[in-house]
Amino acid sequence: MITELISVGTEILLGNIVNTNSAYLSEKCALLGLSVYYQDVVGDNEGRMRDVIRTALDRSDVVILTGGLGPTEDDITKEVTADLMGMPLKEDSHSRKLIDKYLKEYEKNNSQRRITKNNYKQAMVPEGAIVLDNHNGTAPGLILEKKGKTAILLPGPPNELKPMFEEYVVPYLQKNQPEIIVSQMVKISGIGESQVAEEIQDLIESQTNPTIAPYAKTGEVHLRVTASAENEKACRKLIKPVVKELKKRFGENVFATDESKTLEEAVIDLLKEKDLKLSLAESLTGGMIAQRIVNVSGASEVFGYGFVTYSNKAKHKCLGVKKRTLKEQGAVSAKCAREMAKGACKASGADISISVTGLAGPGGGTKETPVGTVFIGCCYKGKAIAKEFHFTGNRMRIREQTTAHALAMLRDCIIMGR
Structure with missing residues (x-):
């Protein structure tokens, strides 16, 4: 089925919010076997919205609209779509009860809040539409079917859209797919x-x-x-x-081969499997590797120490990097990376450590050592190695690449036993 996505909201056009809904829905539709040929963004303007939705209904089998289902005057997605499909609005008593219940709980949490009548605008639904309960907000979702065309209307907030799509829209679309x-x-x-x-x-x-x-x-x-x-x-x-x-x-x-499994989870699994303790010595990444490691539940079983040694003084004092190394080779060198890794193992008693040192920029680079030059070291049971990398991009991009490659190198060192 040819499918089209329409995101409604002037705030998207102005760049006030990032449109993550379209990326999410595109991926989900692809997995369902739907052919997403078009994506549109339209502001809260009735005339332009009418033109966009009419065109979408003419050329696509399924049109998924997000946003514009709320209680305010500029929330008109439902009204415009229902009118184009010739489906008059009427109040849905079930939706009104759910809205009332949600608003009373909302009001209870803050005495300054009060329920306004315009909220019940959301209980008005196109006659004959399939109503999708919203367990995380007030605006119900809707599925409108007319003359072989389907319009699916979903609330804009991702924390409302995603669970509604998974619970109601996925089964609906699967039912209409031959494969x-x-x-x-x-x-x-x-x-x-x-x-x-x-x-x-x-x-x-x-x-x-x-x-x-x-x-x-x-x-x-x-x-x-x-x-x-x-x-x-x-x-x-x-x-x-x-x-x-x-x-x-x-x-x-x-x-x-599991979509939900991250590289850091794979590293933690390997450390546990081999009963190894990990320590980290970070310079330019400033704790970014440690952050990814501790995002994994159970990381404390294998990770005990993380050193952020940004200055040369810290590298010498905390990790034992030789003053001679820093003076002759510099902090951005393979020798410094090896000594940082060795020092992290020695200071923590860990079996394996990863170290990173380099130039993230934008300044500080030279012809011999340009911005993006990074050395990643690994010490495994007393043996230390270091590899040189050259990354491109801005400061954050270089730090992110360093973090990812450090995790990959850590995994490689565990597997290869070096």
């Missing part, structure tokens, strides 16, 4: 997007069903394997040999 779509992610670290693309070029050129779609992420490459079939079991059967082939080609660089 289902199932995907599995293969996550790779330690090698770049261009190398991954080259390695799977033959698979991409010959693919029919399933298909492989690469996605580049900072320090990682994700390959989404997607199959369509009459049921999930048949989809999984098609996906299995492709995932097996990808794991064969990329070996230890594959750190997950």
